[in-house]
Structures are given as C-alpha cells and as structure tokens.
Amino acid sequence: MKVMVDQDKCCGAGQCALIAPEVFDQRDDDGVVILLEAEPGADQHVAVREAAAVCPVGAIEVIEEA
Incomplete structure (x- = not known):
C-alpha cells in the first residue's frame, strides 16, 4: 500500500x-494533513483505508499494490 x-x-x-x-498528523498552524508514512505497515492498512474513506474532501489517496 x-x-x-x-x-x-x-x-x-x-x-x-x-x-x-502513526500515518497522519496535522500542521499546527492550519490543521492541514501531514503524511508521516507513505508506505505504512500491514498493521496500519485498515486504519488508513478508513481514514481515506472518511476524509470529507477526498484528500487521501490509497494505492493498493498487488
């Protein structure tokens, strides 16, 4: 992923x-997302997918690898 x-x-x-x-944070000044881990471990995949799904503006893209 x-x-x-x-x-x-x-x-x-x-x-x-x-x-x-463990994957996302926010800038202190305006709350904009900061990506901490571009290739999260398998233990984070479910949470990352959920985070992408609930993002109100679709700012998170998850690329599933075969």
Missing part, C-alpha cells in the same frame, strides 16, 4: 490523524 495526500484539498478536519496517528 502507498498513501498520497493532497494538502491543497485538505480542509483540516483531522479525522485521518485521529484514526491513523
């Missing part, structure tokens, strides 16, 4: 950082 974020789309809702704090 690879993860990409679009900081320009991010509205700072923060659900990603709450759901998968």
Whole structure:
C-alpha cells in the first residue's frame, strides 16, 4: 500500500490523524494533513483505508499494490 495526500484539498478536519496517528498528523498552524508514512505497515492498512474513506474532501489517496 502507498498513501498520497493532497494538502491543497485538505480542509483540516483531522479525522485521518485521529484514526491513523502513526500515518497522519496535522500542521499546527492550519490543521492541514501531514503524511508521516507513505508506505505504512500491514498493521496500519485498515486504519488508513478508513481514514481515506472518511476524509470529507477526498484528500487521501490509497494505492493498493498487488
């Protein structure tokens, strides 16, 4: 799995950082997403998928690898 974020789309809702704090964080000044781990371990995959699903603006892209 690879993860990409679009900081320009991010509205700072923060659900990603709450759901998968080992993978996502937020900038202190405006709450925009920070990607901590572009290739999270298998133990984080479920949380990352959930974070992407709940993002209100679709700023998180999950690329599943075969």
